[in-house]
Amino acid sequence: MSFDFNKLLSVAWGGWTTTWPTQLLALLWVAFLASWVGASFWQGQTKKQVMTLESQRYRLPILVGGILYTPFVAEILGLKPLWVLGNTGIAIAAILSAAGIAFAWWGRLHLGKFWSNTITQKEDHRVIDTGPYGLVRHPIYTGLIFGMLVTGFAIGLVTTILGAILISLGMWQKGRMEEVFLSKELGEHAYGAYCRRVPMLIPFTSAR
Numbered sequence: 001m002s003f004d005f006n007k008l009l010s011v012a013w014g015g016w017t018t019t020w021p022t023q024l025l026a027l028l029w030v031a032f033l034a035s036w037v038g039a040s041f042w043q044g045q046t047k048k049q050v051m052t053l054e055s056q057r058y059r060l061p062i063l064v065g066g067i068l069y070t071p072f073v074a075e076i077l078g079l080k081p082l083w084v085l086g087n088t089g090i091a092i093a094a095i096l097s098a099a100g101i102a103f104a105w106w107g108r109l110h111l112g113k114f115w116s117n118t119i120t121q122k123e124d125h126r127v128i129d130t131g132p133y134g135l136v137r138h139p140i141y142t143g144l145i146f147g148m149l150v151t152g153f154a155i156g157l158v159t160t161i162l163g164a165i166l167i168s169l170g171m172w173q174k175g176r177m178e179e180v181f182l183s184k185e186l187g188e189h190a191y192g193a194y195c196r197r198v199p200m201l202i203p204f205t206s207a208r
Contacts (some may be wrong), residue, residue, distance in 0.1 A: 001104045015071025016081075016155050025151050028094055039108070040117060047104040053146035055118060058174035065166030068159045069152070081156035093154035107132045107139030115140075117143030123127050126184060127194050135203040137194065139178070142201045175200060 017026035067073060085093065108115050110131040132139035145168040152164025179200075182191045199205045 010066060015075050016157065016160070017071050021085075021087045022155050024090055024094050025154060028097055028101070029151065035105075036108075054177070058170045058177060060170070061166045061173065062170035065163040065168075065170060068163030068166065074157045074159045077159070079157050079159060082158065082161075083156045085154055085156070090154060093150050096150045097154075098146040100143040100150065101147075102143070103132065104140045104143030104147070106144065111140075119174065119181050127190050129194055129198065134198065137198050137200050138171075138175045141175050142203075145171055145201065172201070 016022040044084055110133065111128060114126075114128065136142050148164045148167050152160040179191070183195070185191075196207050199207050
């Protein structure tokens with residue numbers, strides 16, 4: 001049996017990802033993923049990290065949410081959009097999603113070598129509380145959650161909405177686990193005090 005690459009590609013690239021105007025949102029996230037993965041080589045030396053088994057608490061909902069986002073699932077279930085926004089609505093959603101992505105990138109660039117895709121403590125790790133980290137404790141998650149929710153609801157499929165919610169819950173869980181880890185590694189007097197001072201995900205709200 002020969003391998004059919006076209007069938008594999010259709011799992012992630014078909015349906016709403018190839019139909020204008022929702023294709024604009026797909027292209028936006030493809031560009032984000034490419035740039036994010038490309039920058040993953042820029043990070044400091046890891047000193048300590050959360051065990052792989054524990055990380056499944058946030059990885060699993062993110063994985064399931066990502067699968068639900070694929071057009072293949074909606075096509076298999078025969079789902080139709082709950083609403084259609086049209087060119088103007090999708091353009092606004094793309095701008096809002098791009099704003100979320102930009103906020104996430106601001107957080108990543110400001111974190112510099114301390115960034116990691118997993119929950120880790122880097123060499124010479126310290127609390128960063130300036131820039132976007134003075135607004136929220138997890139600006140990367142804030143930006144991505146906002147962008148994913150906007151995109152999921154803009155597409156209007158039950159699967160993309162559920163996918164966005166699951167991904168958001170996974171990122172929230174990761175943020176909580178990260179805070180417990182860093183409070184132990186960096187000290188309650190340092191990271192704990194930061195958590196009491198700066199809100200977790202929503203700017204200008206009360207901390208904790």
